[in-house]
Amino acid sequence: MAGDQDDGRVAVITGASSGIGAATARKLAADGHRVVLLARRADRIQALAGELGKRALAIPADVTDRDSLVAAAGRVQREFGRTDILVNNAAAMARGPFTSEQRGLYRRLVETNLLGAMTTTEVFLPQLRDDGGGDLVNISSVAARSVRAGIAVYAATKSGLNGWSEVLRQELQPDIRVTVIEPGGVATNPETEQSRGYPLIPVEQVAEIISFCISRPRTVSINEVLVRPSSQAH
Numbered sequence: 001m002a003g004d005q006d007d008g009r010v011a012v013i014t015g016a017s018s019g020i021g022a023a024t025a026r027k028l029a030a031d032g033h034r035v036v037l038l039a040r041r042a043d044r045i046q047a048l049a050g051e052l053g054k055r056a057l058a059i060p061a062d063v064t065d066r067d068s069l070v071a072a073a074g075r076v077q078r079e080f081g082r083t084d085i086l087v088n089n090a091a092a093m094a095r096g097p098f099t100s101e102q103r104g105l106y107r108r109l110v111e112t113n114l115l116g117a118m119t120t121t122e123v124f125l126p127q128l129r130d131d132g133g134g135d136l137v138n139i140s141s142v143a144a145r146s147v148r149a150g151i152a153v154y155a156a157t158k159s160g161l162n163g164w165s166e167v168l169r170q171e172l173q174p175d176i177r178v179t180v181i182e183p184g185g186v187a188t189n190p191e192t193e194q195s196r197g198y199p200l201i202p203v204e205q206v207a208e209i210i211s212f213c214i215s216r217p218r219t220v221s222i223n224e225v226l227v228r229p230s231s232q233a234h
């Protein structure tokens with residue numbers, strides 16, 4: 001059964017081609033887990049898998065395309081035999097006032113951030129259930145807890161993710177633990193850091209938190225982690 005800290009569990013990470021997802025893949029591989037890297041940019045996940053070696057598998061997949069997720073799950077089953085940890089990290093972001101002109105983008109946000117996480121989860125759930133010791137980690141945002149003008153649809157997707165996660169936590173316990181991570185500003189690119197004017201959370205720190213949550217004894221479930229840069233007010 002999966003569940004101990006260093007038994008080489010299999011972690012599937014969406015959005016592993018950059019930012020928090022790539023850092024999480026590096027950290028979980030360093031922890032001794034096998035990691036499955038999902039994203040649309042095949043070149044980036046293949047390069048990361050090359051860096052991580054035999055314990056990594058790169059599978060191009062789009063979380064808005066269920067067929068690509070079903071194919072990915074089949075390949076994980078064939079090559080690694082199971083999934084113990086699923087990190088729903090893939091997302092898109094949009095800033096600016098709510099307008100009709102942006103409606104295409106709004107649909108993409110909902111389809112990626114909310115429906116994408118739901119579809120990935122329902123596709124991988126049978127594997128997560130199999131060994132009776134799964135972890136589902138949903139990367140939400142401080143925007144689910146503290147909203148401000150200019151991120152209406154993004155905040156809606158992350159609030160939705162939180163509500164959905166809490167229901168799943170109750171439905172899937174105790175075999176699958178559900179953890180929601182709600183970061184404030186994370187240093188995924190230098191421009192964001194400059195525009196904020198204060199140091200953001202390094203991606204490696206978010207990865208450390210994920211690693212900590214999933215490595216607790218199976219009787220302990222960390223349900224929610226809200227983490228901000230020390231200088232961030234809201």
Ligand SMILES: NC(=O)c1ccc[n+]([C@@H]2O[C@H](COP(=O)([O-])OP(=O)(O)OC[C@H]3O[C@@H](n4cnc5c(N)ncnc54)[C@H](OP(=O)(O)O)[C@@H]3O)[C@@H](O)[C@H]2O)c1
Nearest residue numbers: 015017018019020039040041062063090091141185186188
């Ligand atoms: N950065 C922050 O300040 C911050 C704060 C709070 C929460 N978050 C959350 O943290 C998570 C990671 O964000 P990040 O900051 O690391 O941003 P990022 O570097 O832009 O990463 C987003 C990832 O999502 C993937 N992705 C987007 N659409 C996809 C799709 N349709 N199918 C599969 N993968 C898709 C991208 O890969 P491809 O383009 O290769 O598909 C990329 O790997 C997100 O859930 C975000 O909402 C970030």
